[in-house]
Amino acid sequence: MQILNEHRAFNGTQRFLQHDSSEIGLPMRFALYVPPQPRALLVYLAGLTCNEETFTTKAGAQRLASELGLALLMPDTSPRGANVPGEGEAWDFGVGAGFYLDATQAPWAGHWRMESYLMNELIPLVQRETGLARTGLFGHSMGGHGALTLALRHPGRFQSLSAFAPIAAPTQCPWGHKAFTGYLGDDRSAWAAHDASALMRAQAAAPYPGGILIDQGLADKFLAEQLHPEAFEAACAAVGQPLSIRRHAGYDHGYYFIASFVDDHLRHHAAQLAG
Numbered sequence: 001m002q003i004l005n006e007h008r009a010f011n012g013t014q015r016f017l018q019h020d021s022s023e024i025g026l027p028m029r030f031a032l033y034v035p036p037q038p039r040a041l042l043v044y045l046a047g048l049t050c051n052e053e054t055f056t057t058k059a060g061a062q063r064l065a066s067e068l069g070l071a072l073l074m075p076d077t078s079p080r081g082a083n084v085p086g087e088g089e090a091w092d093f094g095v096g097a098g099f100y101l102d103a104t105q106a107p108w109a110g111h112w113r114m115e116s117y118l119m120n121e122l123i124p125l126v127q128r129e130t131g132l133a134r135t136g137l138f139g140h141s142m143g144g145h146g147a148l149t150l151a152l153r154h155p156g157r158f159q160s161l162s163a164f165a166p167i168a169a170p171t172q173c174p175w176g177h178k179a180f181t182g183y184l185g186d187d188r189s190a191w192a193a194h195d196a197s198a199l200m201r202a203q204a205a206a207p208y209p210g211g212i213l214i215d216q217g218l219a220d221k222f223l224a225e226q227l228h229p230e231a232f233e234a235a236c237a238a239v240g241q242p243l244s245i246r247r248h249a250g251y252d253h254g255y256y257f258i259a260s261f262v263d264d265h266l267r268h269h270a271a272q273l274a275g
Contacts (some may be wrong), residue, residue: 001017001018001129002018002019003015003016004018004029008037009062010062010063010066010067012034012036012062012065012066013031013033014032014062015031015032016030016052016054017030019125021117023112023113023116024111025079025082025220026036026043026079026081026111028079028117030074031073031074032071032073032074033056033072034071034130035065035067035068035069035071036066037069038132039068039070039071039270040070040134040135040136040269040270040273041073041127041130041134041136042070042072042136042137042138042266042269042273043073043075043118043137043147043158044059044061044063044073044143045077045140045144046075046139046142046143047139048091048092048096048142048175049077050077050096050143051076051077051096052074052076053074054074055258056072056074058258059178059262060259060262061213061262061266062144064262064266067269068270070136071121071126071130071132071268073126073170075117075118076113077096077097077142078095079095079112080084080095082110084107084111087118089194090178092175093178093179094192094226098171099142099146099170099179099180099183100114100115100150101115101149101184102115102116103183105183105184105185109119112183114146117155119150119157122213122218134159134179134273135158135159135273136158136159136269137150137158137159137160138161138162139163139166140163140164140258141164141166141167142167142175144165145167145169145170146195147163147166149195149196150236151207152203152207153199155207159273161212161215162212163212163215163259164214164221164257164258165215165216165217165222165227165253165257166214166227168197168227169197169228169231169232170191170194170195170196171191171192172228173225174225174226175226176195179234180194200232200236200238200239203241205240206240206241207241208241210241211243211244212236212241212242212244213246213248213268214244214245215261216245216247216248217247217248217251217252219249219251219252220251220257221253222253232245246261248260248261
């Protein structure tokens with residue numbers, strides 16, 4: 001791993017790093033905050049158009065993470081520099097929009113392998129480097145979709161889970177239709193394996209008995225058309241999964257919303273990761 005730059009923060013260290021990814025086939029950047037006494041690892045997945053710097057610089061999470069002993073890992077949201085035709089033409093597909101899955105369709109399948117990158121490469125690498133085994137997962141929007149789906153697709157890998165304004169039922173929204181068609185193809189039978197609401201309904205028992213936390217702003221312009229938290233809420237109820245979904249009047253989809261409630265998410269994870 002190459003350290004691009006690092007900064008002292010709340011008696012810990014905020015680093016921005018780069019490494020050569022075998023899963024992606026390209027250099028990948030990520031951010032890592034290590035508190036003075038790390039006890040667990042918390043992975044944050046960012047949303048459309050974002051990168052490893054977005055949450056790191058906008059959420060204000062390091063102060064409480066330092067107090068709670070949470071190391072914070074912030075990956076990038078997609079490969080960069082692959083030079084795939086059309087990769088930068090849309091803000092909701094291609095660069096900055098990896099959707100945390102492994103593409104099966106050309107020309108994306110060669111590099112757009114974000115699920116394998118995270119689960120087989122980056123997270124294990126950081127766990128080894130930090131010596132932290134207990135790991136939580138959360139994210140925002142597309143990253144909320146990623147957090148929910150990766151946690152459900154990889155049982156036992158994460159001990160805590162939460163999300164901000166997740167794309168909770170991508171098979172039912174335009175963002176999901178566009179991404180899944182491009183990355184996975186027209187066969188919709190393959191889409192459900194990357195839909196958090198469908199994955200939750202398929203559970204035999206509650207996978208997170210300690211509860212899942214979701215925060216959603218009611219002034220979010222994407223709520224009605226793109227996010228569908230009610231679908232995930234119904235799926236959790238159907239399998240007995242404890243869920244705290246908090247709906248906040250006046251809050252939108254951006255990082256002022258995330259910064260307003262990030263401390264609650266850090267405490268949610270710290271409590272479950274302590275066990």
